[in-house]
Amino acid sequence: EAQVTQNPRYLITVTGKKLTVTCSQNMNHEYMSWYRQDPGLGLRQIYYSMNVEVTDKGDVPEGYKVSRKEKRNFPLILESPSPNQTSLYFCASSLMGATEAFFGQGTRLTVV
Amino acid sequence: GQNIDQPTEMTATEGAIVQINCTYQTSGFNGLFWYQQHAGEAPTFLSYNVLDGLEEKGRFSSFLSRSKGYSYLLLKELQMKDSASYLCAVVMDTGRRALTFGSGTRLQVQP
Numbered sequence: 001e002a003q004v005t006q007n008p009r010y011l012i013t014v015t016g017k018k019l020t021v022t023c024s025q026n027m028n029h030e031y032m033s034w035y036r037q038d039p040g041l042g043l044r045q046i047y048y049s050m051n052v053e054v055t056d057k058g059d060v061p062e063g064y065k066v067s068r069k070e071k072r073n074f075p076l077i078l079e080s081p082s083p084n085q086t087s088l089y090f091c092a093s094s095l096m097g098a099t100e101a102f103f104g105q106g107t108r109l110t111v112v
Numbered sequence: 113g114q115n116i117d118q119p120t121e122m123t124a125t126e127g128a129i130v131q132i133n134c135t136y137q138t139s140g141f142n143g144l145f146w147y148q149q150h151a152g153e154a155p156t157f158l159s160y161n162v163l164d165g166l167e168e169k170g171r172f173s174s175f176l177s178r179s180k181g182y183s184y185l186l187l188k189e190l191q192m193k194d195s196a197s198y199l200c201a202v203v204m205d206t207g208r209r210a211l212t213f214g215s216g217t218r219l220q221v222q223p
Contacts, residue, residue, distance in 0.1 A: 031209065033210065035213075040215055041215060042116075042199065042213040042214055042215040042216055043155070043199065043201075043211075043213040044213070045210050045211070045212075048210060050209075058210060059210075059212075090154060090155070096209060100145070100157045100160065101145075101155075101157070101211060102157075103154035103155050103156070104154060105153070105154055106152070106153070106154055
């Protein structure tokens with residue numbers, strides 16, 4: 001089954017404690033991206049990757065890092081989380097950036 | 113700049129037809145998507161328009177006018193399960209090939 005898998009689904013952490021949210025897709029897609037979704041603001045792109053070892057900033061990259069060492073995986077790293085990063089996060093993949101995107105189930109992160 | 117506008121909320125009756133509008137302003141345009149998102153779940157693809165006109169897919173249709181920066185999603189024969197948020201997303205930046213989303217329209221279908 002074609003899917004994008006994120007883990008964990010829910011996470012509560014404390015300010016400053018590094019965390020990683022994993023994302024994996026099994027569709028051999030080149031393009032992967034991370035979004036955060038906040039009430040009234042919609043989905044905003046954090047980082048994206050057009051292929052292995054090719055990553056770049058989206059609209060709201062501050063406080064986040066990513067890596068793309070393999071085509072299927074695109075982890076999101078918060079080196080020092082802060083409360084304003086409390087949000088619902090989605091990973092997405094597509095064959096190319098401007099084609100249909102498949103989204104993971106979401107990760108609800110709370111930073112206290 | 114980038115600007116995508118959708119109504120925040122809409123209410124409709126089961127069995128009826130509802131039209132959700134989306135307007136956008138952009139210097140570059142490479143297509144418009146509609147996604148459905150149930151509360152707490154991932155967005156799922158509904159439609160894609162890149163040329164002017166109407167695309168029909170079952171109970172859902174999507175229309176695009178590039179000259180007016182306008183699209184709508186038409187839902188017919190509404191069912192209770194259609195209660196969800198509907199997200200309009202535009203591909204604005206050909207280099208980044210990113211989707212830029214509107215804030216979404218929350219549709220409540222009532223019996």
